[in-house]
Amino acid sequence: MKLNKLYVMRDIGGETIIVPTGNVIENFNGLISTNEVAAFIWRHIEECETPDDMVKTVMGEYEGDAQVIEKEVLEFLETLRKVGMIAY
Amino acid sequence: MDPISHLNPIEREVCNRADLRHIPVAGNIELLPLCNMSCKMCFARMSREEMECYAPMKDWQEWVAIAKQFVKAGTLFLLLTGGEPFLYPGIEPLYQELRKLGLIVSINSNGTMIDEKIADFLAKDPPRRVNITLYGASDATYAALCGNPQGFTQVMRGVNLLRERNISVKFNCSLTPYNIHDLEEICNTAVRLQIPIEVGYYMFPPVRANNRKNVQYRLSAAEAAKARFRYEQIRDGEQFKDRVRFSLESYRNYFQTQDYKKGYSCRSGNSVFWINFDGTMSACSFTTDCQVDVFKEGFEIAWNKIQGHVENSCMPVQCHQCKKRLFCGICAAAAIAETGRIDKVPEYYCELTEHYIELLEEYERGMNDEAE
Numbered sequence: 001m002k003l004n005k006l007y008v009m010r011d012i013g014g015e016t017i018i019v020p021t022g023n024v025i026e027n028f029n030g031l032i033s034t035n036e037v038a039a040f041i042w043r044h045i046e047e048c049e050t051p052d053d054m055v056k057t058v059m060g061e062y063e064g065d066a067q068v069i070e071k072e073v074l075e076f077l078e079t080l081r082k083v084g085m086i087a088y
Numbered sequence: 089m090d091p092i093s094h095l096n097p098i099e100r101e102v103c104n105r106a107d108l109r110h111i112p113v114a115g116n117i118e119l120l121p122l123c124n125m126s127c128k129m130c131f132a133r134m135s136r137e138e139m140e141c142y143a144p145m146k147d148w149q150e151w152v153a154i155a156k157q158f159v160k161a162g163t164l165f166l167l168l169t170g171g172e173p174f175l176y177p178g179i180e181p182l183y184q185e186l187r188k189l190g191l192i193v194s195i196n197s198n199g200t201m202i203d204e205k206i207a208d209f210l211a212k213d214p215p216r217r218v219n220i221t222l223y224g225a226s227d228a229t230y231a232a233l234c235g236n237p238q239g240f241t242q243v244m245r246g247v248n249l250l251r252e253r254n255i256s257v258k259f260n261c262s263l264t265p266y267n268i269h270d271l272e273e274i275c276n277t278a279v280r281l282q283i284p285i286e287v288g289y290y291m292f293p294p295v296r297a298n299n300r301k302n303v304q305y306r307l308s309a310a311e312a313a314k315a316r317f318r319y320e321q322i323r324d325g326e327q328f329k330d331r332v333r334f335s336l337e338s339y340r341n342y343f344q345t346q347d348y349k350k351g352y353s354c355r356s357g358n359s360v361f362w363i364n365f366d367g368t369m370s371a372c373s374f375t376t377d378c379q380v381d382v383f384k385e386g387f388e389i390a391w392n393k394i395q396g397h398v399e400n401s402c403m404p405v406q407c408h409q410c411k412k413r414l415f416c417g418i419c420a421a422a423a424i425a426e427t428g429r430i431d432k433v434p435e436y437y438c439e440l441t442e443h444y445i446e447l448l449e450e451y452e453r454g455m456n457d458e459a460e
Contacts, residue, residue, distance in 0.1 A: 008190030012102055012162045013111040019164070019190040022213045026254075029214070031192075033098045 001045050001054070001077075001088040007032075009042055018042065024084065037062065041076065045086055051077045094217075094258075094284075102164060106359040110395050114165035114355070115158055116362045118373065119176040120145050125198055125234040127223065129264050129305035131294035132171060132373075138298050143366035148178025150383065152185045154363070157387035159189045165216075169196035171365070180209055192216045196260075198223070200239055202246030211253035218250055222259045222285070224266075225273035233266035247281065259285040263315045264305055271315065275322045287323075289316040290417055290440065292374050292425045309436050313443030317451075329455060332448050339414050339445070348408045350400055352420040357398030361391060371398050374421035377430055404433045416441040 006022040016039035018032040034042065040061060041054060048054040055073045059066060080086045095103060106113035121134035134142065155166075166186060173179060173195055186193050199220035210218070220243060224230050230239025250257050259278050263271065271287070278285035291306040307315060321328050352358065357371030357378075367383040369390045370376065378397035380390040398420075407418050418437050426434035 008188070010159075010164060010190045012113060012164050013105055013109050015102065015105065017098075017102065017164070019192060021187045021190065025214050029216075030096060031098050031102070033101075 001048055001050070001086055003042070003045050004085050004087070007085050009039075016042070018085075028083075038076065041073065051088060099165075103355075103359065106162065107355060110399075111162040111359060112158060112361050112391050112395075113162055114167075114360045115163050116167045116169055116360075116373070117151065118169050118171065118363065118365045119151070119173050119179070119182075120171040120365050122175050123170060123172045123198070124175060124201060125172070125230075125236045125239065127234045128266060129233075129262070129291060129302050131292060131296065131299050131302065134171075134296075134298055139365075145176070145365055146367060146383070148176075148182035148185070151178075151182055152189075154367075154382055154387060155186055155189055155191065158361075158391075159191065161387060161391060164190075164192055165194070166191045167194045167196060167219075172198055172201060174201040174206055183209075183215075184213070187213050194219060196221070197246075198234075198239075198243070199246040200236060200242035202249055204249060207246075207249035207253050207255070210250070210255055214253075214255050217256040217258050219258045219260050220247060222261045222274055222277065225270040225277055229267050229270050233264060247283070251281070257283050259283050261285060261287045262291055263287065263289055263307060263312070263319075264291070265307060265311070266305070268307065268311070268315055271318060272322060275319070287319045289313075289319060290422070290437070292421060295374055295376050295425050309439035310443045312440050313447060316440075316444055317447040332451050332455070335415070336448055336452055339411065342411050342414055344409055344411075348405055350402055352398050352401060353403060354419050356420065357394050361394065370394060372421045374425040375430075377401070377424055402431050404431055406433050412438070412441045412445065415444055 004024070006020065006024045008019045008021055010017045010019055016034045018034060020028050020030070037058070041058065044054065044057050048057055051074050054077060055070045058073050059069055062069065077086065077088070081088060103113055118132065121132050121139055122136060123130070123133045126133065139145070170176070174197055176182070183193065193215045194217045195215050196219045222243065223234050224240060227237055227240045231237035247257055261274050275285065289307070289312045293303040293306070294300050320331070324331050352371065356362070356375065360371070361369055362371065362373050363369045363382055367381050368379045369382040370379045371394050378394050380393050382390040401420065403420055403423060407413060407416070410416070416437055418434060420430050422434050422437055423430050423432060426436050
């Protein structure tokens with residue numbers, strides 16, 4: 001999977017924020033605040049070839065119901081893909 | 089100079105957290121002291137000869153190297169200012185690199201140099217905002233105050249070019265004896281163009297040796313109080329009467345309940361920094377009490393020195409106890425710029441505030457007479 005490099009991840013005092021830059025600002029000129037899991041996913045996007053790889057990566061890091069994790073991770077990735085923040 | 093105005097809720101939360109933890113979330117860089125205009129009251133401007141005698145400009149690669157350091161320390165918001173930033177030789181590559189670092193960049197400009205080329209360049213990766221200082225509402229005022237007889241026309245052209253490209257614009261206006269007569273028309277211009285405006289009635293005395301004499305071109309304290317009163321009347325319209333009643337009631341019932349605390353009363357040196365064109369870093373452009381060469385010391389050391397100094401600074405105790413503080417804009421920079429000391433009461437501000445309160449009370453008496 002590939003990150004859209006026009007979205008820059010920033011660590012501001014322990015808080016992870018995603019800053020849109022370049023022409024993506026035409027559609028979204030704000031900040032994206034992430035929770036811990038979303039920041040973890042963003043950091044590992046390019047290490048994972050497929051969404052299923054990401055599900056495994058998240059499961060390796062966080063405890064929880066496997067079905068819930070799978071559903072939520074896949075939904076989150078699909079949302080990021082739809083808005084052009086990642087590609088796969 | 090506050091690089092973090094008009095925040096959305098997420099940004100406000102980030103900044104509030106930065107305040108608590110002393111993270112330098114926002115910074116200002118004065119790229120150069122050169123300007124294509126020569127405003128009478130300017131605190132920053134140097135001629136090329138003056139600048140070259142004083143210090144050379146840093147090139148854009150040097151600024152990027154510093155930016156990488158402050159980004160690592162947590163800076164998110166950056167204001168590029170001057171002089172006139174669009175005169176800076178490396179403005180385009182610098183801006184592009186700053187954006188790649190994930191900085192949210194705003195630019196202060198006088199607006200007169202913004203042509204198609206600059207507007208197109210900005211439109212590729214729009215800044216958070218271009219803050220344009222509106223010095224008047226006619227070319228005649230620009231001629232008298234800024235030495236630029238086409239100034240107003242040029243600014244309006246620049247504003248239109250930015251707006252056509254959906255680039256956010258805000259007006260700032262500093263009132264002086266040379267543009268006070270344009271106040272209504274300046275405000276009307278902002279309303280007509282639907283551009284937010286911030287009008288400054290107080291002007292810091294210049295702290296740089298070459299500009300100190302320019303203090304003569306600011307409004308007297310009484311004139312500044314009148315300018316404040318008039319601007320608030322224009323801004324608040326029908327609500328002005330209620331505002332006067334509420335303000336005076338709050339003032340009459342006010343008493344200080346908080347203990348005196350050390351430190352500056354604003355974000356400067358707490359979560360905001362300033363860097364002069366020569367690399368001198370301080371809490372704010374007017375606070376000369378702690379300055380560190382950021383290129384020599386590195387950002388982290390410079391920030392720690394400045395933040396530590398600010399934390400232990402003592403603003404005037406009399407101001408903490410003063411009832412007029414409700415209407416007074418005193419800050420560390422005003423104390424230092426007016427008196428040379430942070431712990432000394434800036435009398436100009438006292439006088440300004442006293443006149444302003446008198447104007448409110450006079451207006452209130454008028455309202456009461458009308459009601460009877």
